[in-house]
Amino acid sequence: MSTITTEELSATTLLRFATAGSVDDGKSTLVGRLLHDSKSVLADQLEAVERVSAGRGQDTPDLALLTDGLRAEREQGITIDVAYRYFATPRRRFILADTPGHVQYTRNMVTGASTAELTVILVDARNGVVEQTRRHAAIAALLRVPHVVLAVNKMDLVDYREPVFAAIAEEFTAYATELGVPEVTAIPISALVGDNVVEPSAHMDWYGGPTVLEHLETVPVSHDLTRCHARLPVQYVIRPQSPEHPDYRGYAGQIAAGAFRVGDEITVLPSGRSTTVTGIDLLGEPVDVAWTPQSVTLLLADDIDISRGDLIVPAEDAPATTQDLEATVCHVADEPLTVGHRVLIKHGTRTVKAIVKDIPSRLTLDDLSLHPHPGRLTANDIGRVVIRTAEPLPADTYADSRRTGSFILIDPSDGTTLTAGMVGESFASPDPVDDETDDDGWDF
Template sequence: MSIASIATEPAAATSLLRFATAGSVDDGKSTLVGRLLHDSKSVLADQLEAVEHASRDRGHDAPDLALLTDGLRAEREQGITIDVAYRYFATARRRFVLADTPGHVQYTRNMVTGASTAELALVLVDARHGVVEQTRRHAAVAALLRVPHLVLAVNKMDLVDWSEAVFARIAEEFTAYAGSLGVPDVTAIPVSALAGDNVVTPSAHLDWYGGPTVLEHLETVPVIADPTGDPARFPVQYVIRPRTAGHPDYRGYAGRIASGVLRVGERVTVLPSGRTSTITAIDALGTPVDVAWAPQSVTVRLADDLDVARGDLIAPVAGAPEPVRDVEATVCHVADRPLREGDRVLLKHTTRTVKAVVKALPSRLDPADLALRPSPGALAANDIGRVVLRTAEPLALDDYAVSRSTGAFLLIDPADGTTLTAGMAGPAFTAASGGSGRPEADASVPAPDDGWDF
């Protein structure tokens, strides 16, 4: 396979878009998603029949399309979304993975889960209420997770007489706020989800709007950057040693390329050991290739017989991350059990899991004004804050701003394997509404002498 093929083959990945939706309670988010699925002919007959039956049980004359995503019984009883609902659908132009996330502040962890792999975030606002605190919070979470594209859907335009002035005011306010958070790409679209205006088909009531519908934008937004522009990172998942007569000396390192491009003949380093070698072969689905790129799963062979195991990271010598044991990161705590200074945890980064100690919790993000409050003492469920960790073994971490794949990690309870915290390595997140940067805290909290004090 030639290097020139990179220009065409990775482009096929643009047929898949992962996006997340968010919005305050009663803004009509689930109705918009249901309308999107229904009007794009992505609803099976039995699904629509179930929705019609549930709608009649709730006293509705017409199908409540919000129920297409609000699948949990508790959600239907309350009329709100309390979990992440994943839906898969396709049009002639693109395939989609949709994560419908909850709007309540106490479910911030669910939004983080849904948006962590998204390439686009769709944020709804009620045209009558405009940008509210929860809208700003959702924009901040999208910025924190480095979601590249942000769409503002100004819903319920029918309830403000399809006013262009109302839409323009909300769009201007939101775009300015998102820009101050470092989100340069914001697209604002006026819609009425209940009637389907501007969701899949253009609205006859919005003759002053010349932009795309929601579906048109989702089908055309560029989501795949040039793979040659990203730093190559290859976490090793499995070492292949066939031990057969036909391949007595075969040693391959299998895994999924997290980012960038790998080439035969390239000098690479194996981290955290730092030993170097040259890529002699790349096998993709059993076929030798000259070039491979993210997110392909491949097997890499090296010129030298190095000690490479699961959890190691293969990267080009130029620009390889420096292994570290002291980690500073922004985290979202997802477990009901609080995270406290001195806690012993397991840190899972790509395919590597190591012991770690929470040395400090310098600050917590206040959901009311998105400012960093110093020295919280603990992080409770749904809290976003800063953490300082000390690991037992070095990790080849990138900044999350550089790579969402190799800059992310999980903290796990070593006792029962519960996921505690989702982390993003690198400098502190600073919100425009008053984030104060990165307050320092004493990172010398002692841990018991039980093998976890590093």
């Protein structure tokens, strides 16, 4: 059997990061500049960009085209979908999510930042911090992205003036700190020209900090398994029914957090039954340890009832199961979310019926005040909700696990994603709500 130590895993140099900002703040240009100046662009890709740019009458390549891959994006000149790019430097590998800036596509920013360890939020130096900047900062705080970079872009259009950068950095940092963002690094840049993106700027000798790429290469990324709660949502029960393996029964899924080892005592939720891990299969080979985000099959000592949607956890570290979830959500659908709304809640691999019992508050982005009991959340609103589920769910708090502390609400009529939620997250303590009984067949 193969083994790997926590120290070996911690040496992995992979950074997942996302970009965000308002429309025309230059996100795609920044990403294109990063890829171009770090020599991560293939020759045929650059030739295609140069050809399209020349067809538009542009003298220089439009580097934004390296990420705006959809035809609709190129025609409108905006980013619509989340564009994922993979590149590497000698110091680190990167998975980048370039997210849309238009308020209509805020839901895509939630998607892109949900797995990010760092978010780059761009601000146009001419406009400063605007509402969408504050919304993106709030989402980064809710999603507990540990590192935030404020990239003050288009410094060339304000004559590279230090006071302009300093004022924006001070305003944003104060706002982000109030939200609970643990770390903000402010960098003045010009993505179009290349100042402080990969190479230091010759126009801003007053700035002594890192370039964007230097910061991305050196920001600490933790892979310490000892601090993770091991979680495996069961996706599939494997019973091959073959002569070679007549008694084989495995429980397959992607490890959401932490690590599992042969010999571990585990508990299956929500049933609460316990047993021992007797084997782990990874890519058809037995191993004695596996960790997130590997997809594995666990073999257990006892033949107990386990099905898709169950959660396998260490016996000494099992989360409580509950039918009442309190969470902060970002509503992403055009249809409002209202008190009494019948929904499906998808948590891990489990999907159950649920009712929105209350909406205690909605966040006001301008001053971070809470609007009490708004009754509904509309598209892009951030608010506090109380949800009653038809069946118990083993939910961690989002602070403990970004994977098993998160969920989505789904419209049961057409499968539309309504809301992304974080269990236990809150900007302030909500008022208590009465546990009222529903009388139309969804009484939980």
